[in-house]
Amino acid sequence: EVQLVESGGGLVQPGGSLRLSCAASGFSFSSYWMNWVRQAPGKGLEWVANIKEDESEKYYVASVKGRFTISRDNAKNSLYLQMNSLRAEDTAVYYCARSGYGIPFDYWGQGTLVTVSS
Amino acid sequence: QSVLTQPPSASGTPGQRVTISCSGSSSNIGSNTVNWYQQLPGTAPKLLIYRYNQRPSGVPDRFSGSKSGTSASLTISGFQSEDEADYYCAAWDDSLNGWVFGGGTKLTVL
Numbered sequence: 001e002v003q004l005v006e007s008g009g010g011l012v013q014p015g016g017s018l019r020l021s022c023a024a025s026g027f028s029f030s031s032y033w034m035n036w037v038r039q040a041p042g043k044g045l046e047w048v049a050n051i052k053e054d055e056s057e058k059y060y061v062a063s064v065k066g067r068f069t070i071s072r073d074n075a076k077n078s079l080y081l082q083m084n085s086l087r088a089e090d091t092a093v094y095y096c097a098r099s100g101y102g103i104p105f106d107y108w109g110q111g112t113l114v115t116v117s118s
Numbered sequence: 119q120s121v122l123t124q125p126p127s128a129s130g131t132p133g134q135r136v137t138i139s140c141s142g143s144s145s146n147i148g149s150n151t152v153n154w155y156q157q158l159p160g161t162a163p164k165l166l167i168y169r170y171n172q173r174p175s176g177v178p179d180r181f182s183g184s185k186s187g188t189s190a191s192l193t194i195s196g197f198q199s200e201d202e203a204d205y206y207c208a209a210w211d212d213s214l215n216g217w218v219f220g221g222g223t224k225l226t227v228l
Contacts, residue, residue: 035217037163044120045155045163045206047217059216095162102169104153104208104217108162 002026002107004096009112016086016116022079022096022109030054030074033099036081038092039111046092049081050099064090086116121146122207124220130197131228138223140190140207146218150210152190154183157204157222166205167192199227 008020020036036048049060049070058070069082079096093111100106123141130136140152154167165174167183170190180196190209194201207220 044204044222045157045208045219047208047219050217061216062214102151103165103174104168104210105155105163106165106168106174108164110162 002098004098004107004109006094006096006109006112009094009114011115011117012086013118014087014116017082017084018086018114020081020083020094020096020112020114024077024079024096024098027098029072029077034070034072034079035097035099035105036070036079037095037097037105037108038090038114039095040089040092043092048094051079083114086114088116090114091116120221121211121214121218122209122220124205124207124223126221127224127226129226129228130194132197132199134197136194136197136201136225138192138205138207138225140192140220142188142190142209142218144188145213146188146209146211147185147190148188149212152183152185153208154181154192155206155208157206159203163206194225197227201225202227 003025005023035050051058051070067085071080095111096109097105098107151169155163156166157163170185171183182193204222206222211218
């Protein structure tokens with residue numbers, strides 16, 4: 001069974017940093033693109049970033065470029081999102097999601113809440 | 119303002135045919151596949167339709183998708199109360215070099 005479990009969320013002050021983790025199990029993690037997708041309270045879904053199987057390609061939504069870094073450790077079956085210079089508008093539930101072969105976001109984690117507030 | 123445009127709300131009676139639209143442009147829906155996600159209250163999104171009209175295992179066949187030009191649609195044939203949820207369309211955007219979602223449509227039972 002495919003499982004994605006996010007962790008690392010919490011309350012952080014504006015300008016602060018946070019590192020999210022996603023532990024994957026039940027599939028060959030190193031064979032799939034992985035994504036972070038966020039959802040602000042009461043709002044819709046927003047794709048944040050994705051990373052290729054071997055980390056050779058990474059893409060980001062414009063609003064986080066230069067502030068967020070996606071990475072992965074295939075030996076640990078883990079996905080990460082390093083978030084720096086956090087802003088109030090980054091407050092959201094952050095989901096880890098797998099992209100299958102030509103099938104985007106086919107499995108999702110339960111999400112971890114990030115709150116940016118003073 | 120989302121790159122893909124969906125109506126914010128829709129409603130239907132049990133057994134009715136319900137359609138949700140998703141409008142985009144030549145750089146996303148016009149040139150890439152469209153996917154649909156269902157989010158039940160308080161839960162993570164779930165893949166509903168991929169590559170316009172393919173259903174993952176376990177998704178009832180009353181859900182179907184279609185595309186015409188730069189727009190796509192999700193249709194529920196025989197709407198059921200358990201289908202009350204938020205629905206999102208998504209596609210890759212060649213100009214933005216990233217995934218874009220619609221703003222979501224909240225579907226309710228009348």
